[in-house]
Amino acid sequence: MIRMNEHYKKLQASYLFSEIARRVRSFEENHPGRPIIRLGIGDVTRPLPEACIGALHEAVDEMGDADAFRGYGPEQGYAFLRERIAHVDFQARGAVVDADEIFISDGAKCDTGNFQELLAGDVRVAVPDPVYPVYVDTNVMSGRTGEFRDGRYDGLLYLECTAENDFIPDLPAQPADVIYLCFPNNPTGAVITLSRLKQWVDYARENRSLILFDAAYAVFVKDPDVPRSIYEVEGARDVAVEFRSFSKTAGFTGLRCAYTVVPKECNVYDSKGDPVSLHALWSRRHSTKFNGVSYPVQRAAWAAYSDEGLEQITALRDYYMKNAAIILREMTSLGYACTGGENSPYIWVRTDGDSWEFFDSLLTRAAVVCTPGSGFGRCGRGYARISAFNDYERVLEAMGRIKAAFS
Ligand code: PLP
Numbered sequence: 009m010i011r012m013n014e015h016y017k018k019l020q021a022s023y024l025f026s027e028i029a030r031r032v033r034s035f036e037e038n039h040p041g042r043p044i045i046r047l048g049i050g051d052v053t054r055p056l057p058e059a060c061i062g063a064l065h066e067a068v069d070e071m072g073d074a075d076a077f078r079g080y081g082p083e084q085g086y087a088f089l090r091e092r093i094a095h096v097d098f099q100a101r102g103a104v105v106d107a108d109e110i111f112i113s114d115g116a117k118c119d120t121g122n123f124q125e126l127l128a129g130d131v132r133v134a135v136p137d138p139v140y141p142v143y144v145d146t147n148v149m150s151g152r153t154g155e156f157r158d159g160r161y162d163g164l165l166y167l168e169c170t171a172e173n174d175f176i177p178d179l180p181a182q183p184a185d186v187i188y189l190c191f192p193n194n195p196t197g198a199v200i201t202l203s204r205l206k207q208w209v210d211y212a213r214e215n216r217s218l219i220l221f222d223a224a225y226a227v228f229v230k231d232p233d234v235p236r237s238i239y240e241v242e243g244a245r246d247v248a249v250e251f252r253s254f255s256k257t258a259g260f261t262g263l264r265c266a267y268t269v270v271p272k273e274c275n276v277y278d279s280k281g282d283p284v285s286l287h288a289l290w291s292r293r294h295s296t297k298f299n300g301v302s303y304p305v306q307r308a309a310w311a312a313y314s315d316e317g318l319e320q321i322t323a324l325r326d327y328y329m330k331n332a333a334i335i336l337r338e339m340t341s342l343g344y345a346c347t348g349g350e351n352s353p354y355i356w357v358r359t360d361g362d363s364w365e366f367f368d369s370l371l372t373r374a375a376v377v378c379t380p381g382s383g384f385g386r387c388g389r390g391y392a393r394i395s396a397f398n399d400y401e402r403v404l405e406a407m408g409r410i411k412a413a414f415s
Contacts, residue, residue: 013149013151015148015149015150015151015153016149018148018153018154018155018156018161019145019148019149020156023383024379024380024383024384025383028048028367028377028379028380031367031368031371032044032371032377035371035372035375039375042375043375044371044375044376044377045375045376045377045398045402045403045405045406045409046376046377046398047335047376047377047378047394047395047396047398047403047406048377048378048379048393048394048395049379049395049397050194050256050353050354050395050397051261051397052255052256052259052261052328052397053397053398053399054259054324054327054328054399055259056258056259056260056263056308057258057259057311057312057317057320057321057324058316058320059311059312059314059316059317059320060258060259060260060263060308060309060311060312060317060320061308062311063304063307063308063310063311064304064305064307064308066307067303067304067307067308068304070303071303071304078303080299080300081300081301081302081303081306082300083294083295083298083299083300084108084110084111084112084291084294084295085110085111085112085113085267085300085301085306086112086303086306086310087107088306088310089112089306089309089310090107090108090110090112090267091107092310092313093107093110093252093267093313094106094107094109094110095313096313096318097226097236097237097252098237098239098269101236101237101240102240103237103239103240104239104245105237105239105269105271106272109269109270109271109272109287110267110268110269111267111268111269111270111290111291111294112265112266112267112300112301112306112309113265113266113267113268113294113298113301114264114265114266114301114305115253115255115264115265115266116222116224116251116252116253116255116266116268117142118266119251119266119268120140120142120143120146120188120220120222120251121142121145121146122146122293122297123220123249123251123268123290124146124147124150124152124186125150125293126276126286126289126290126293127185127186127218127276129150129151129152130152131152131185131186132165132182132183132184132185132186133147133152133153133163133164133165133184133185133186133188134164134165134166134167134180134184134186134187134188135147135164135165135166135167135188136166136167136169136177136188136189136190136193136385137160137166137167137168137169137384137385137386137387137388138169138195138196138381138384138385138387138388138391139188139384139385140190140194140195140222140384141384143188143220143222144161144164147164148161152164158386159382159385159386160385160386165180165182165184166385166386166387167180167187168387169193169196169198169387170387171345171347171358174198174347175193175196175198175347175356176198176200176201176204177189179207179208179211183215183217184215184217185215185217185218186217186218186219186220187208187211187212187217187218187219187220188220188222189205189208189219189220189221189222189238190221190222190223190224191205191221191222191223191225191235192223192225192226192228192229192348192351192352192354193225193348193352193354194224194225194354195354195356195379195381195384195388195393196347196348196354196356196391196393197347197348197349197350197351197352197353197354197355197356197393198347198348198352198356199229199231199234199350199351199352200234200235201233201234201235202233202234202235202240202241205235205238205240205241206241206242206243209238209241209242209243209244209247209248210243212247212248213243213246213247216277217247218247218248218249218274218276218286219238219244219247219248219249220248220249220251221237221238221248221249221250221251222250222251223236223237223238223250223251223252224251224252224253224255224256224266225256225352225353226252226257227256227257227321227325228256228325228328228329228351228352228353229351229352230329230350230351231350231351234351237250238250239269239271245271245273245274246271246273246274246275247274248271248274249268249269249270249271249274249286249290250268250269251266251267251268251269252266252267252268252269253265253266253267254266254309254312256353256397257312257321257325258308258309258312258317258321258324259324260305260308260309263305263308264301264305265301265305265306265308265309268290270286270287270290270291271287272285272287274286274287276289327400328353328396328397329353329396330400331353331396331397331398331400331403332348332349332350332352332353332354332355332396333349333350334403334404334407335349335355335394335396335403335407336348336349336350336355338407338410338411339355339357339394339410341411342410342411342414342415344357344358344359345357345358346358349396353395353396353397354393354394354395354396355393355394355395355396356381356391356392356393357378357391357392357393357394358390358391359381359390359391359392360390361390362382362389362390363380363381363382363383363388363389363390363391363392364380364382366378366380366392367379367380367392370392370410373413373414374406374409374410374412374413374414375409376406376409376410378392378393378394378395379392379393379394379395380392381393
């Protein structure tokens with residue numbers, strides 16, 4: 009008899025997005041002809057930058073030419089892309105990262121989800137609350153948690169992110185072996201200062217812990233004092249892995265390209281307490297289970313780092329951030345306390361009452377969809393996430409409707 013992985017039984021059904029879809033469907037049925045504006049999802053709406061499109065076309069032509077054709081590429085990714093990433097995203101900003109410490113993949117979701125596979129089954133895992141659910145669910149799948157009770161899994165250490173700590177988690181009272189951090193944060197839009205991030209790096213060094221730093225939204229950081237990468241902090245190379253993505257940076261959600269940085273100095277420990285290179289482990293895993301991102305997609309990502317590409321991705325970032333500024337301004341003027349929206353495409357709105365009540369009232373009174381904060385964890389109760397990923401005109405229209413309905 010083939011038996012299942014029973015840990016999957018502990019997973020909660022994706023209540024959040026299915027419930028949003030159900031409520032939106034019911035609204036649409038009862039209000040035919042009333043157009044809905046969706047500011048709930050984290051997907052981009054703008055087309056790919058021209059530089060990326062040009063590079064894609066050229067790469068496709070190469071694949072049709074017997075002399076230029078390429079088959080399997082290097083599992084870790086083409087050097088042409090890794091070198092540009094190392095230079096533009098890190099070295100030019102004063103962070104030490106080498107091209108051979110970069111692993112190209114098809115998504116930060118998969119990488120953040122897969123990385124825990126390298127760690128022992130009984131490591132103590134700390135996750136932020138509210139949280140990007142992938143960090144939690146993948147640890148549930150691998151059996152690192154107990155049952156789900158009142159919005160939390162037994163065995164996980166939840167790092168509370170609240171208005172009191174500026175949505176930046178405090179160091180835990182109990183020891184944690186692996187710590188998930190995400191800045192700019194999804195869903196709160198909060199960013200971390202260099203000094204607060206340094207506290208986490210120091211904590212990890214003292215406790216021989218590992219930080220899994222998700223910087224999928226790094227491109228949205230405009231403030232020069234806010235770190236984009238954990239490697240801007242001294243000592244981070246020994247204790248941190250960083251995840252990045254082209255999804256929001258260059259509109260690649262449908263094209264798929266991302267990367268993970270694993271510094272050569274970063275170690276995990278075996279049962280005898282001897283250090284083992286995490287880079288070697290991830291390299292082994294990557295080359296065993298992954299066969300690389302397609303050549304045309306890597307060419308498109310590479311083109312995002314050309315002068316033209318960088319200009320275009322900055323314009324793309326600015327486009328969404330103009331939306332974020334409008335959302336932030338209007339929600340604040342209506343009297344809502346908000347976080348995010350300045351170095352992040354998400355605005356975290358304090359709704360005071362129940363998150364779902366706020367969701368319903370936005371939907372029924374303004375036909376605008378947001379994401380109830382309670383779907384991201386217990387600390388998300390009383391909040392809602394509004395996303396800047398939509399067309400400018402729609403965001404303007406949505407804010408006009410909200411203002412008219414709520415003033
Ligand atoms: N990490 C965070 C925090 C995200 O919010 C998302 C997407 O919403 C991802 C990772 C996924 O990135 P990718 O599209 O590269 O899989």
